[in-house]
Amino acid sequence: PSIKKMLRLADFEEAAISRMPREALGYITSGANDEITLRENRVAWNRLWLRPRVLVDVTSVDASSRILGFKSSMPVYISATAVNGLAHPGGEVLVTRAAHAAGVIHMLPTLSSRTLEEMTAARHPDQVQFYQLYVSSDRQRAADMVRCAEVAGCKALFITVDVPVPGRRETDMRCKGVAATLAGTTVASSATFYDPKLSWADIAWFRSITTMPIVLKGIQAGEDAVQALHLGVDGIVVSNHGGRQLDGTRSTVQVLAEVMEALRSLPGRSKMEVFVDGGIRRGTDIFKALALGAKAVGIGRPVLYGLGAFGQDGVEQVLHLLGEELRTCMALMGTPTLADIKPNLIVSDHRRCY
Ligand code: FNR
DSSP states (O other), X not given: OXXXXXXXXXXXXXXXXXXXXXXXXXXXXXXXTTOHHHHHHHHHHHTEEEOOOOSOOXXXXXXXXXXXXXXXXXXXXXXXXXXXXXXXXXXXXXXXXXXXXXXXXXXXXXXXXXXXXXXXXXXXXXXXXXXXXXXXXXXXXXXXXXXXXXXXXXXXXXXXXSOSSOOOOHHHHHTXXXXXXXXXXXXXXXXXXXXXTOOHHHHHHHHHHOOSOEEXXXXXXXXXXXXXXXXXXXXXXXXXXXXXXXXXXXXXXXXXXXXXHHHTTOTTGGGSEEEEESSOOSHHHHHHHHHHTOSEEEEOHHHHHHHHHHHHHHHHHHHHHHXXXXXXXXXXXXXXXGXXXXXXXXXXXXXXXX
16 A cells, blocks of 8 residues: 555554564564553543534644643654664664654654664754663663763653563564564573662662653553652653553553542642653544643554554654644644643543443
């Protein structure tokens, strides 16, 4: 199929399935164990319903946003995914170029196929990149990685906190995929990327070694969101790692509601931005996340499907579709600006949906 036929993100997933090698797909599509959380992430968005308001002037709809103070064409960023070279040899470099074309921020992964230098050299002078950190148990090494990211011009540090140990991705293991290989290497040198000792005290230490804003990626309980706020981090990402870590955890939309409730009316609340990722495939999903209180959403797999099926153009088109869908949704909802998106514009109807 040609890229012109790609009308929705699901089309890219299908195109990627027909074009990409089985091993690469096994790594990208899979979730942990029975993939209950992976599926739940997707369907949970459908259980929230939109309550549009009418007779609002929506001649001009503006979805432009700020994420940690940095401009973005929409409240969407590209979340870090490991080894993008699996999807396309251009890997993260092409993703960064596509991010610039679409005016969104790219979060660079620790486990990249291309070097940090290559990824940051691909950045346009006006473009913003963030850095995702897997914390090495060798803290000197972790500190060096943070410093390198900062020197290379990354503007925020997203510390992944949901991988004290890797999850079990059986689909991937069965097709002898990359996660299995990666897990194999990390067992051999377990000090490299994951650290089961990582704890709250380390977060305070990260604060002391960098001036980049710090965001904790992988929060799944209101209590942890409150603790993050008390520590004074700049943001949190409500995330279950795209259903790849602990199977049986709740959808991120459900957790987001809990987190917003826990943070409500706490002092300093407005200084910490809350993001969410997991299963976001439609402009309406983005709208629902914002209505719940998220500042922006992260996108994982769709970027890899776009990249795998059509290279840089595919990623650009994925982002373009999300932007178009979000603006259409905003117009139909009677919300010409992001500030108009309020919690009373969504309802969850339990009788009907569960
Ligand atoms: C990921 N994710 C991830 N997260 C992270 O912090 N570091 C990483 O190296 C990776 N690697 C990775 C690889 C692949 C193939 C996937 C699919 C995901 C998780 C990612 O950042 C994000 O949380 C989820 O992908 C969001 O869910 P969706 O959009 O994929 O449903």
